[in-house]
Amino acid sequence: MPTIKAAVCREFGAPLVIEDIQIAAPGFGEVEVTLDAVAICHSDISYAEGAWGGDLPAVYGHEAAGTVTAIGTGAGNFNVGDPVVVTLIRACGSCPSCAGGEPTICETPYDGLRGPIKTADGGPLMQAMACGAFAEKVVVNHRQIVRIPDDMGRDVACLLSCGVITGVGAAVNAAKLRAGQDVVVIGAGGVGLNAIQGARIAGARRIVAVDMTQDKLDIAREFGATDGVLATHKAPWKAAFRALGGRGADAVLVTVGAIPAYDSAPRYLGRGGKAVMIGMPHSGAMAEYEPVTMSFLGQGFIGSKMGDVVIQRDIPWMIDLYQQGRLKLDELISGRWRFDQINEAIADTKTGSAKRNVILFDR
Ligand SMILES: [Zn+2]
Numbered sequence: 001m002p003t004i005k006a007a008v009c010r011e012f013g014a015p016l017v018i019e020d021i022q023i024a025a026p027g028f029g030e031v032e033v034t035l036d037a038v039a040i041c042h043s044d045i046s047y048a049e050g051a052w053g054g055d056l057p058a059v060y061g062h063e064a065a066g067t068v069t070a071i072g073t074g075a076g077n078f079n080v081g082d083p084v085v086v087t088l089i090r091a092c093g094s095c096p097s098c099a100g101g102e103p104t105i106c107e108t109p110y111d112g113l114r115g116p117i118k119t120a121d122g123g124p125l126m127q128a129m130a131c132g133a134f135a136e137k138v139v140v141n142h143r144q145i146v147r148i149p150d151d152m153g154r155d156v157a158c159l160l161s162c163g164v165i166t167g168v169g170a171a172v173n174a175a176k177l178r179a180g181q182d183v184v185v186i187g188a189g190g191v192g193l194n195a196i197q198g199a200r201i202a203g204a205r206r207i208v209a210v211d212m213t214q215d216k217l218d219i220a221r222e223f224g225a226t227d228g229v230l231a232t233h234k235a236p237w238k239a240a241f242r243a244l245g246g247r248g249a250d251a252v253l254v255t256v257g258a259i260p261a262y263d264s265a266p267r268y269l270g271r272g273g274k275a276v277m278i279g280m281p282h283s284g285a286m287a288e289y290e291p292v293t294m295s296f297l298g299q300g301f302i303g304s305k306m307g308d309v310v311i312q313r314d315i316p317w318m319i320d321l322y323q324q325g326r327l328k329l330d331e332l333i334s335g336r337w338r339f340d341q342i343n344e345a346i347a348d349t350k351t352g353s354a355k356r357n358v359i360l361f362d363r
């Protein structure tokens with residue numbers, strides 16, 4: 001089997017180790033993509049810290065862009081040389097969820113331990129999130145990839161794989177915002193800024209960003225927030241109500257995995273409003289809400305995975321918005337790093353000030 005370099009997690013909470021791994025040729029329905037760029041997502045960090053369990057050793061990484069370099073049989077209409085983005089949305093296409101138009105919650109399990117990668121000595125190696133993109137190449141199902149324009153920078157394209165579709169999709173597909181509605185976005189990070197962009201694109205009236213620092217609120221305004229509220233204030237929802245002219249929001253998008261964000265989310269809602277659960281706390285963490293208020297006011301929570309996207313529909317739409325100047329991507333990148341700097345890039349992401357750090361492969 002061919003050998004490539006990958007950043008392997010051998011112990012939760014320890015730095016990733018760049019080592020040689022084996023990767024199989026693409027099988028039925030699969031493609032091999034040689035990567036140009038992969039972004040670091042908070043989900044990668046949570047996995048590497050052991051927040052959600054999973055098998056080790058493992059290769060994380062799931063926001064990638066590159067070039068198709070080999071194609072298995074029955075792998076769609078792709079050609080060697082196609083530039084593509086690679087997502088973690090491995091949808092079977094025929095289960096009730098997929099057939100019902102909800103591929104992000106595909107019901108067909110995928111066992112990453114029986115995937116295309118192995119350690120250098122042929123031992124088991126987890127292809128985490130059906131991707132394993134902290135590596136020079138991935139072998140994935142053809143339904144996980146979408147062709148991108150030849151001239152699109154791979155550093156910006158890779159952001160479409162997760163943070164952008166999750167945020168924009170949460171506003172458009174999950175919250176189903178319509179023009180004139182009011183939105184509160186809790187968290188102005190990699191996903192939150194895209195939820196703000198999504199709300200703007202959907203025609204929201206007021207978009208209130210809530211975060212812990214003034215810096216983040218200032219960045220949120222650049223992405224379309226009309227108002228900012230510091231979460232560090234006592235009862236910050238009161239400031240949000242003031243910004244919305246004395247009423248609560250039609251939708252609250254919770255884009256961070258912090259429990260206080262979930263505990264406070266219903267407080268920002270107006271009558272009939274819905275809170276969308278996007279950020280992922282650690283397994284076992286619990287939140288609280290007051291059911292009587294929510295039932296009396298017709299409010300609720302909605303879970304949204306990966307922005308409820310259909311990548312073959314939504315990624316080309318978002319690329320077109322980007323080309324028109326209506327979706328910001330370049331501005332989402334806070335740093336570009338070499339592959340051998342991956343642990344530094346992860347540490348920088350953990351500080352919370354970074355938007356998206358992108359690893360660029362040298363090839
Ligand atoms: Zn992600």
Ligand SMILES: [Zn+2]
Nearest residue numbers: 092095098106
């Ligand atoms: Zn399915």
